[in-house]
Amino acid sequence: MGEVSPDVNGNSFSSSGLSPSPAEVEVARPCVLVLDFGSQYTQLIARRIREMGVYSLSLPGDASRDRIQGSNPAVIILSGGPESVETPGSPSLFDGFFDYTRANGVTVLGICYGMQLIVKLLGGSVKRATEQEYGRTEMAPCASSVLYGDCENVAKPQVVWMSHGDECVRLPDGFSVVARSEQGTIVAIENADARIYGLQYHPEVTHSERGMETFRRFILEIAGAKADWNMEDVMEEQIREVRRVVGTEQHAICALSGGVDSAVAATLIHKALGDRLHCVFVDNGLLRYQERERVMATFERDMHLPVTCIDASEQFLSKLKGVTDPEKKRKIIGGEFIAVFETFALTMEKTLGKRPRFLVQGTLYPDVIESCPPPGSGKKHSHTIKSHHNVGGLPKDMKFKLIEPLKWLFKDEVRALGALLQVPRSFLKRHPFPGPGLAVRVLGDVTAGDALQILREVDEIFINCIKEAGLYDEIWQAFAVFLPIKSVGVQGDQRTHSHVVALRAITSHDGMTADWYQFTPQFLASVSAKVCNGVRGVNRVVYDITSKPPATVEWE
Ligand SMILES: Nc1ncnc2c1ncn2[C@@H]1O[C@H](COP(=O)(O)OP(=O)(O)OP(=O)(O)O)[C@@H](O)[C@H]1O
Numbered sequence: 001m002g003e004v005s006p007d008v009n010g011n012s013f014s015s016s017g018l019s020p021s022p023a024e025v026e027v028a029r030p031c032v033l034v035l036d037f038g039s040q041y042t043q044l045i046a047r048r049i050r051e052m053g054v055y056s057l058s059l060p061g062d063a064s065r066d067r068i069q070g071s072n073p074a075v076i077i078l079s080g081g082p083e084s085v086e087t088p089g090s091p092s093l094f095d096g097f098f099d100y101t102r103a104n105g106v107t108v109l110g111i112c113y114g115m116q117l118i119v120k121l122l123g124g125s126v127k128r129a130t131e132q133e134y135g136r137t138e139m140a141p142c143a144s145s146v147l148y149g150d151c152e153n154v155a156k157p158q159v160v161w162m163s164h165g166d167e168c169v170r171l172p173d174g175f176s177v178v179a180r181s182e183q184g185t186i187v188a189i190e191n192a193d194a195r196i197y198g199l200q201y202h203p204e205v206t207h208s209e210r211g212m213e214t215f216r217r218f219i220l221e222i223a224g225a226k227a228d229w230n231m232e233d234v235m236e237e238q239i240r241e242v243r244r245v246v247g248t249e250q251h252a253i254c255a256l257s258g259g260v261d262s263a264v265a266a267t268l269i270h271k272a273l274g275d276r277l278h279c280v281f282v283d284n285g286l287l288r289y290q291e292r293e294r295v296m297a298t299f300e301r302d303m304h305l306p307v308t309c310i311d312a313s314e315q316f317l318s319k320l321k322g323v324t325d326p327e328k329k330r331k332i333i334g335g336e337f338i339a340v341f342e343t344f345a346l347t348m349e350k351t352l353g354k355r356p357r358f359l360v361q362g363t364l365y366p367d368v369i370e371s372c373p374p375p376g377s378g379k380k381h382s383h384t385i386k387s388h389h390n391v392g393g394l395p396k397d398m399k400f401k402l403i404e405p406l407k408w409l410f411k412d413e414v415r416a417l418g419a420l421l422q423v424p425r426s427f428l429k430r431h432p433f434p435g436p437g438l439a440v441r442v443l444g445d446v447t448a449g450d451a452l453q454i455l456r457e458v459d460e461i462f463i464n465c466i467k468e469a470g471l472y473d474e475i476w477q478a479f480a481v482f483l484p485i486k487s488v489g490v491q492g493d494q495r496t497h498s499h500v501v502a503l504r505a506i507t508s509h510d511g512m513t514a515d516w517y518q519f520t521p522q523f524l525a526s527v528s529a530k531v532c533n534g535v536r537g538v539n540r541v542v543y544d545i546t547s548k549p550p551a552t553v554e555w556e
Pocket residue numbers: 254255256257258259260261262263280281282283284360361362363364367390430431432433434435436
């Protein structure tokens with residue numbers, strides 16, 4: 001474990017040992033192997049397995065027989081993916097895959113695309129569905145299966161999370177249907193003799209209410225995997241790894257944002273490097289109401305980390321002037337962040353006598369997944385959903401080597417690691433705030449009119465109302481969005497033609513799937529009144545009632 005491998009930008013980083021690079025896969029220890037067909041959830045599957053204390057790796061879906069065999073899988077999970085199995089050239093398994101699994105007693109589970117692939121390859125049929133299913137769907141087991149605890153849950157409905165447009169319409173010989181959705185779609189299949197199972201929905205996402213129960217039964221009972229892997233080793237492993245990569249002389253800069261991830265990353269790296277770590281917080285002009293003052297005060301008071309604050313707001317905003325394309329905005333912001341860090345490194349060189357060569361970022365796995373396929377994750381079939389500023393938004397020629405100790409972790413794992421590292425609770429409880437900040441919440445040109453100012457005021461009112469109602473901790477993330485449209489209103493008997501703002505609040509565990517938060521109508525009414533009364537230029541407030549999928553959390 002712990003090879004230095006090139007990251008998405010061609011720089012070096014220390015891989016965490018949680019999701020090894022291909023070079024690290026030559027391990028004889030039996031594992032649960034996730035074969036990746038480009039799902040947004042591949043690492044989530046691997047992570048769910050880690051939560052069960054079971055060792056897990058991932059490889060590309062079309063990996064060769066030798067590569068798969070070399071990783072010694074006791075169980076193979078075929079992930080979902082954006083392609084259709086009916087499209088010529090769509091990713092598939094090596095020839096003779098099922099002969100191999102049968103001969104070696106490997107248990108197989110296909111999820112979504114993975115299930116469709118099983119059905120197609122073994123002689124059943126998959127078609128474009130008349131009704132696509134995205135997000136919340138109700139289904140019920142229709143036959144006794146260990147997946148659902150034998151007879152116990154037959155005919156009992158459960159809410160599951162779907163994301164598919166194709167469906168299995170005829171099963172291969174030896175397979176039976178064990179669950180259907182409320183509209184009759186086949187959502188679970190099995191061939192217990194051949195040890196092959198399939199789920200059309202995503203048991204790995206927390207919004208599938210009993211998904212983990214089913215997933216657990218599959219891994220532990222049906223496949224009989226061993227639970228002998230310990231997540232607490234991660235911290236020690238990372239500290240050792242960072243020391244190895246940075247050595248005893250070099251210095252590192254840590255980009256601190258006031259958010260959970262960078263606070264945890266900084267604490268971890270501080271343990272490894274001590275005062276060779278130099279933290280920097282950037283005011284990019286896209287921060288929330290009084291964010292800079294609040295964050296700097298918290299760093300000093302609670303974290304006792306020396307942090308330099310750099311005001312680069314004019315630099316960011318001038319580059320963003322007139323830019324409306326969301327991906328362009330993200331790339332500009334990623335580039336400007338690095339430009340600021342490089343200038344800071346030069347300043348540090350004057351006092352230290354050497355330039356810090358490493359940049360620590362609190363990048364998480366969801367940032368990476370949605371930005372681009374990371375090497376070593378086995379992902380090469382995924383679509384880019386958005387380029388997170390700290391991953392897909394970075395310039396190719398940057399001079400730092402990246403250290404991203406949380407790169408294979410999800411938010412809730414980071415919070416758990418933070419608690420282990422005694423990061424103050426005030427940090428761990430904060431809602432996530434994206435690096436590109438309000439730029440992805442002002443749709444269109446960020447610098448147009450007083451959009452940023454209006455958004456800051458609306459956001460502050462909304463968050464304060466949530467805090468006053470005691471709801472902050474049960475909501476995963478809440479914010480306002482500035483829409484580049486105006487609507488007609490009547491205020492004080494006068495006709496107004498003013499801005500519309502949207503409010504969004506979600507529940508989630510890891511940012512990968514989310515549901516909208518169900519406020520009471522009274523709460524929404526009071527926020528709406530406060531916003532229209534208190535913020536000049538706004539005469540209409542709407543509430544976003546879309547889950548992820550089909551929407552993402554941020555609007556851009
Ligand atoms: N204003 C900023 N100044 C310096 N670094 C930043 C800033 N905003 C973001 N970053 C860097 O980008 C990384 C990714 O941002 P992201 O918002 O995902 O994480 P976070 O801010 O640490 O945590 P959270 O997701 O809880 O807000 C951060 O961990 C940090 O390293």
